[in-house]
Amino acid sequence: MTEDFHRIRRLPPYVFAEVNAAKAKARAAAEDIIDLGMGNPDAPTPPHIVAKLIEAVQDTRTHRYSMSKGIPGLRKACAGYYERRFGVKLDPETEVVATLGSKEGLANLAQAISSPGDTILVPNPSYPIHQFGFIIAGASVRSIPYTPDDAMLRALDVAVRHSVPKPTAVIVNFPSNPTALVADIAFYRDLVAFCRKHELFILSDLAYAELYFGDTPPPSVLEVPGAKDVTVEFTSMSKTYNMPGWRMGFAVGNPRLVAALTRVKSYLDYGAFTPIQVAAAAALNGPQDCVAEMRALYRDRRDVLVKGLRGAGWDVPSIEGSMFLWAPIPEKFRHLGSVGFSKLLLEKSKVAVAPGLGFGEHGDGHVRIALVENNARIRQALRGIKTFLAGDNAGPVEAEPVLTHA
Known part of the structure; x- marks a missing residue:
């Protein structure tokens, strides 16, 4: 009785697990991780x-x-x-x-x-x-x-x-x-x-x-x-x-x-x-002012993050909808794939993002960045990312295993 059940066998390894494990390890070591990986709204529900x-x-x-x-x-x-x-x-x-x-x-x-x-x-x-x-x-x-x-x-x-x-x-x-x-x-x-x-x-x-x-x-x-x-x-x-x-x-x-x-x-x-x-x-x-306020909040965060990433040398497109940036991996890091790049970014800049492979094999050239932190934390993340991108961080890296997305 060592084999998985039929429906479980159809589910591939969970791609996000590697980044989540690295994130948990860093937090256990009392490191301040800015989590832009999960699309988990941080604002409170309207009163x-x-x-x-x-x-x-x-x-x-x-x-x-x-x-x-x-x-x-x-x-x-x-x-x-x-x-x-x-x-x-x-x-x-x-x-x-x-x-x-x-x-x-x-x-x-x-x-x-x-x-x-x-x-x-x-x-x-x-x-x-x-x-x-x-x-x-x-x-x-x-x-x-x-x-x-x-x-x-x-x-x-x-x-x-x-x-x-x-x-x-x-x-x-x-x-x-x-x-x-x-x-x-x-x-x-x-x-x-x-x-x-x-x-x-x-x-x-x-x-x-x-x-x-x-x-x-x-x-x-x-x-x-x-x-x-x-x-x-x-x-x-x-x-x-x-x-x-x-x-x-x-x-x-x-x-x-x-x-x-x-x-x-x-x-x-x-x-x-x-x-x-x-x-x-x-x-x-009820009143819908809260929806307009939510929209304005995410628009402001989008503008801060896009401007900051571009200023750091990461050419990311802006967005017209959703709460995510779909960011192409910078060229010098593309050999790492999205999982390897996400783990390296977490290690060096203390910023967590979601590897694009988790959304399908055709997403492996991207990472997803969620607008789920306030502007002060976003600017802190941008400082870490800028230092990371400016450094010599794309040297030989052990190849990541090929994983089917989840």
Whole structure:
């Protein structure tokens, strides 16, 4: 009984583990590590949302089992958000289900709609659950380009014509984690037309819908007429309202897909603690100044970090959405790969970042840098990075093992 179980065997070594171990070792030695690796918002949840949670938890009736699909008030609040923000009308009873964050929703939908032999089309690089939710469910994954343009659409056409059986679904995620790319409505129109023609489901991860820095808010694919025929979209309150630990998100759109997810969830959980759902509804229905403040905070951090990295000699692109920089590894360090570079950066500059290999083999030339520290800490990180880049740190290094991403 020494072999791993079947589904565990399909999961490769966890790429982030090496950097996490190095980070833990440094902290155990009392080193001050600035962690820009995990996308874990550091700002507090807005006070009016916390106050509603406290109020709700005082009512002992809320201490009982909740509703797996979400309490009615919360589903109505989500539908109201979609109508205000995107002009999309949703039936709270049949087209909205609350999830324990978008990650749980994606994983359980994978269980609901896929089985061994099915093929899912997933951008590479992309957030790990986009691929591994389906791998755990037993399906096969085919990589496609991660850019919201003709390259992705051409890859979809090739996949539909040459995959046997025909793919079940395609995943899109814009603003993207980790690449920070943003799609426009024209791309979504083409995507919807293609997927309706070929009966391909669209699974859209819109967790960063409110984290944008340009004049035009990122659209929802559901804004396209007819999109609901083939689309379910996941949103999250983690980033929008600084509620990552509350674990609250939604799946909305196609009634058949929502029903499938709802049914699977009914066997697996009783939903989030009712006071959390009540507070989440208050967040969606209440004043939205906190969202604008959150957006301004991340924009300011982006500007400080991009300017500082460029000043240190690291040519990184700016971003128009998400809370991450997708930074190409400086040329003299590229031979290390993203894991080796991340470990060296941690050792020399005391700054942790996420190796791009963790998001797919096509991400190995990059690292992801999260905007999750205040400007004082970001400037401290920049001083360490500048000293590191100016030093002779790219000499012979033991080759890193080749790891499949996780």
